[in-house]
Amino acid sequence: MARLSPGSWYYVIAVGVLVSLYATQVLLRFYNYDPYTLLELFGRKSLHNEFRCEEPRYSIRIVSYSPLVIHLENFITSQEAEHLITLGTPLLQPSFVFAKKDGDLSGKRSRERSSSSAFLRGPDPVVDCVRQRASRFQGLSGPLSHMETLQMVHYGPSEHFALHKDWGRLSPAGHERSTTFFGFLKAECKECGTHFPLLDLDLGNTGPEAREDWCRLVECPSSKNGTVFRALEGSAVFWRNLDDDGVGDERVLHAGLPPESGEKIGLNIWTRQGPG
Incomplete structure (x- = not known):
């Protein structure tokens, strides 16, 4: 031979x-x-038949009332995160940004957003469970019919999403994006969290124990202005994109920081003002 x-x-x-x-x-x-x-x-083993949708005991910390920003620790379980990553990884594609061209919004590749992303559509027990949890957290203002398809995002070394706002892109039905959850499914990196340069978190009046607790969740001290939420697996940050008059809030400008090494996998959960 x-x-x-x-x-x-x-x-x-x-x-x-x-x-x-x-x-x-x-x-x-x-x-x-x-x-x-x-x-x-x-x-491969799946949770499709054995998964039970249960409410995890997550901790709620109000970071700011205006704009409303809330940190949710243990919002997504490790079992859910593993399943969502398995579900989304084969579907990852280069991420897009949306910009106006001839009066219309269109998606395009940009150096401002170098991550990869995948939409996680149901029916899937874990996808449906996380959507329902996010809807319940928002009460009457977040029905499932107003929620977008979940989006998983993957950041490799040096991949990032530059400063941007989630509002400003109307749905086909004319509805603005009213709220955002950004959850951390996997974080094998340091200083690779989410940066809000216009959000000031004053820890000056907190005691040592409270300050230590907050510093688990945010970078302190940080070399950046504003607030940087640490990439903690299972945690999520929730914020309102619109003010009380329904106008986009400039103060929720934020960025996805790049891992120097390793990877970060996140989850976008968006809710709009209305269905469609």
């Missing part, structure tokens, strides 16, 4: 990789881009 030269082996490996990528795309299309179905096909 003839032996392959080193160059031939490289060729065989390259062809194998391309065939695998093509086969994955074919399977995703055949199963309507449902990665859960693919996971079942390949024998």
